[in-house]
Amino acid sequence: MSDMTHTWLNDLPKIELHLHLEGTLEPELMFELAKRNSIPLAFGSVDEVKKAYQFTNLQDFLDIYYQGAQVLINEQDFYDLTWAYLIKCSEQNVLHVEPFFDPQTHTSRGVPFKVVINGISDALADAKERLGITSKLIMCFLRHLDEQSAIKTLEESSLYTDYIDGVGLDSSEKGNPPEKFSSVFKQAKEMGYKLVAHAGEEGPASYIWSSLDVLNIQRIDHGVRAIDDPELMVRLIESQIPLTVCPLSNVKLKVFEEMSEHTILEMLEMGLCVTVNSDDPSYFGGYMTENFIALYDGLELSKSQAIRLVKNSIDASFAQKKRKKELYNLLSEFESE
Ligand code: ADE
Ligand code: ZN
Secondary structure, three states: OOHHHHHHHHHOOEEEOOEEHHHHOOHHHHHHHHHHOOOOOOOOOHHHHHHHOOOOOHHHHHHHHHHHHHHOOOHHHHHHHHHHHHHHHHHOOEEEEOOEEOHHHHHOOOOOHHHHHHHHHHHHHHHHHHHOOEEOOEEEEEOOOOHHHHHHHHHHHHHHOOOOOEEEEEOOOOOOOHHHHHHHHHHHHHOOOEEEEEEOOOOOHHHHHHHHHOOOOOEEEEOHHHHHOHHHHHHHHHHOOOEEEOHHHHHHOOOOOOHHHOOHHHHHHOOOOEEEOOEOHHHHOOOHHHHHHHHHHHHOOOHHHHHHHHHHHHHHOOOOHHHHHHHHHHHHHHHOO
């Protein structure tokens, strides 16, 4: 392990395409917001919270994650949550982000959609102005709920299309196939939204097929189970449909037992458009830099592989052409330093 490489990985210009804002809630902020909003917490201290972050699967994590999100009540809370993440991005030289948020986690508790979107979008606007970080925002539907609830959420979002760029699908994957959401994704496409979906994290490769063919998504979130299906691998290589892979998340949720078993670099070398992302950094042990460091420590990630992964993220992003060019230029400048 070399500290110099760790510094290099932190300084490397980066892009994040798979990040749940609710998953950036650090225990310290959780306690602060619980106090601010008089919400009782199941934990007595920050240390107790951190100790509870041992998961055996996705559902284990989701149960704690939805509990944590209950401290978010007012516009300022959503602003503070988003801003704290963006400051982290600025410290780690993350230049463009495409975060997710889960409106149903909040509207189901009586928090209005408007409160959520105003807090988040104000922070994203401030980040562009003050930190130079650009963004596209993606609204996710919770797949453990029914499609009618997703349709209601989509309809509510129609007032805020200036702030929302795409829709996604997250939460409990197993038993909730993409087909369950075919109508809402069709409607979202007609509204001009970009389309992404979590698929092939814990669920089978067949969920990746149906995300592509039934939901018509442009990017797959996770997608690591594609490696089980040679025909799908060919399709992904030929189409260059991007996969937003989350290494630390996959190890924390036991998708892979150890980082040394992770297949991301194998997929990169096979020619898939794989990218590195942090998913829920507060719960999984790190943000973008820590994910790159984990690949370096566990899989001997080379500098040229790191640069190719960032190039994939630029290609895979929904940023405007001009911004993509700027990001490419910043990466080239860094490479030649
Ligand atoms: N929501 C937050 N993180 C998630 C993940 N890794 N998979 C599915 N839903 C999520
Ligand atoms: Zn995710």
